[in-house]
Amino acid sequence: MAINWFKYAAPATFYGLAGKLIPWLAVTSAILFAIGLYIGFAVAPVDAQQGEFYRIIFIHVPASILSMFLYMIMAGYAALGLIFNTRLSAMMASAIAPTGALFAFISLWTGALWGKPMWGVWWLWDARMTSELILLFLYLGFIALHASIDDPRRADRASALLAIVGSVNVPIIYFSVKWWNTLHQGSTIKFTGSSMHIAMQQAMFTMMAACWLYAMAVVFARVRTIILERERNTTWIGELSEVKQ
Amino acid sequence: MKPRQKRFMFIAVALAGVGLAVGLVLYSLRGNVNLYFTPTQVFNKEAPVGKSFRIGGLVEMGSIKRDQGGLTVNFVITDTVKSLPVVYTGILPDLFKEGKGVVARGTMEEGGLMRAEEVLAKHDENYMPPEALDAMNKAQAAKSVAASAPIAVPVVK
Numbered sequence: 001m002a003i004n005w006f007k008y009a010a011p012a013t014f015y016g017l018a019g020k021l022i023p024w025l026a027v028t029s030a031i032l033f034a035i036g037l038y039i040g041f042a043v044a045p046v047d048a049q050q051g052e053f054y055r056i057i058f059i060h061v062p063a064s065i066l067s068m069f070l071y072m073i074m075a076g077y078a079a080l081g082l083i084f085n086t087r088l089s090a091m092m093a094s095a096i097a098p099t100g101a102l103f104a105f106i107s108l109w110t111g112a113l114w115g116k117p118m119w120g121v122w123w124l125w126d127a128r129m130t131s132e133l134i135l136l137f138l139y140l141g142f143i144a145l146h147a148s149i150d151d152p153r154r155a156d157r158a159s160a161l162l163a164i165v166g167s168v169n170v171p172i173i174y175f176s177v178k179w180w181n182t183l184h185q186g187s188t189i190k191f192t193g194s195s196m197h198i199a200m201q202q203a204m205f206t207m208m209a210a211c212w213l214y215a216m217a218v219v220f221a222r223v224r225t226i227i228l229e230r231e232r233n234t235t236w237i238g239e240l241s242e243v244k245q
Numbered sequence: 246m247k248p249r250q251k252r253f254m255f256i257a258v259a260l261a262g263v264g265l266a267v268g269l270v271l272y273s274l275r276g277n278v279n280l281y282f283t284p285t286q287v288f289n290k291e292a293p294v295g296k297s298f299r300i301g302g303l304v305e306m307g308s309i310k311r312d313q314g315g316l317t318v319n320f321v322i323t324d325t326v327k328s329l330p331v332v333y334t335g336i337l338p339d340l341f342k343e344g345k346g347v348v349a350r351g352t353m354e355e356g357g358l359m360r361a362e363e364v365l366a367k368h369d370e371n372y373m374p375p376e377a378l379d380a381m382n383k384a385q386a387a388k389s390v391a392a393s394a395p396i397a398v399p400v401v402k
Contacts (some may be wrong), residue, residue: 013344021323045374045375045376046375047372047373047374047377048338048373048374048375048377048378049340049342049345049368050340050368050372054372057372079256081250082256083252083253083256084247084249085249094374117339118338118339118340118366118368119338119340119365119366119367119368120337120341120363120364120365120366121340121363121365124280124365127278127279130329145306160258164256164259164260165259165260165263167260168260168263168264168267172267172271179271179275179278180275180278180279180280181279181281181283181301182280183280183348183365183367185367185368185369185370186369186370187370188371188372193400195370195371195372196371196372196373197373197374197377198373200372
């Protein structure tokens with residue numbers, strides 16, 4: 001039995017698949033958000049040094065990790081689109097960018113809110129914070145560059161290059177606390193285990209899963225509108241029940 | 246080579262080139278990217294003289310001395326090898342404690358004292374409830390007692 005791996009690489013088939021997945025992703029995400037916030041605020045104990053302030057990690061850490069992961073996925077799709085000239089890849093890349101930018105912004109914003117009471121400053125130009133700010137600018141640059149070129153296929157190619165070149169920044173963000181001395185602390189979650197209380201971990205990983213599912217649901221919804229807009233002259237879109245009426 | 250293999254090669258080579266360039270730039274700028282100097286670096290005269298710079302390390306145990314009725318605080322920053330005295334007037338962040346991380350910005354005065362304009366607390370990556378911290382401190386105290394016991398025994402004899 002031969003599996004057709006490329007079946008869902010076609011916008012026409014992916015449009016339907018994404019439409020079916022969105023409700024499941026959204027509902028699971030909402031449930032996980034509720035569980036994660038409950039564990040985070042009601043079950044997890046206070047931190048010995050930071051008191052209640054540490055609870056910002058339940059949103060700060062998932063948002064930061066997602067902002068980096070989503071960038072790599074976006075750059076991956078951009079590269080696929082550039083190499084194979086597939087239509088859906090470029091649409092996925094431009095669908096991911098706004099969500100990635102949102103997470104990068106949340107990461108910086110919550111970090112500043114935590115930094116003032118804990119460190120004593122809202123912002124400092126240390127390597128971790130500066131490189132995360134550059135990540136936000138890369139997302140915004142990607143969106144702006146794509147929007148500034150009228151021909152969508154040319155816009156895809158130009159912004160794909162920006163996305164690929166910018167991916168150099170992601171390992172710099174991750175390793176910045178190791179390579180240089182920074183005000184930002186080192187990674188709590190490492191490949192070798194984490195230095196964190198178990199209930200805090202459960203809350204953080206639940207929130208992380210919730211953020212992942214939220215990101216997938218929103219990206220799929222956005223890519224569906226991009227497909228509709230870009231393929232509006234094709235026959236399959238004319239035959240869709242939601243378009244026909 | 247097919248066109249798509251050509252495009253793949255182009256992207257791979259471009260990415261490697263950009264990565265190398267950024268790597269070299271960051272390597273040559275590593276002194277500027279680092280947020281602070283350690284006390285050892287200051288003693289090795291790597292820190293700028295007569296200019297404001299940041300120094301980072303741990304607040305030495307038992308070194309915090311507060312002025313009566315004032316906001317002036319004296320403490321010592323250490324990297325466990327070298328230590329530097331710091332004087333600061335102002336409000337300290339909540340996490341500023343003995344044995345914890347600290348980053349101070351200021352200028353060096355004659356006699357190796359740093360007059361700080363800004364003192365920031367640096368948090369570590371460990372998160373635990375107060376009970377766990379207590380248990381850990383007790384275990385550590387027990388361990389250090391056990392470690393010192395063999396030395397104490399010959400004295401008793």
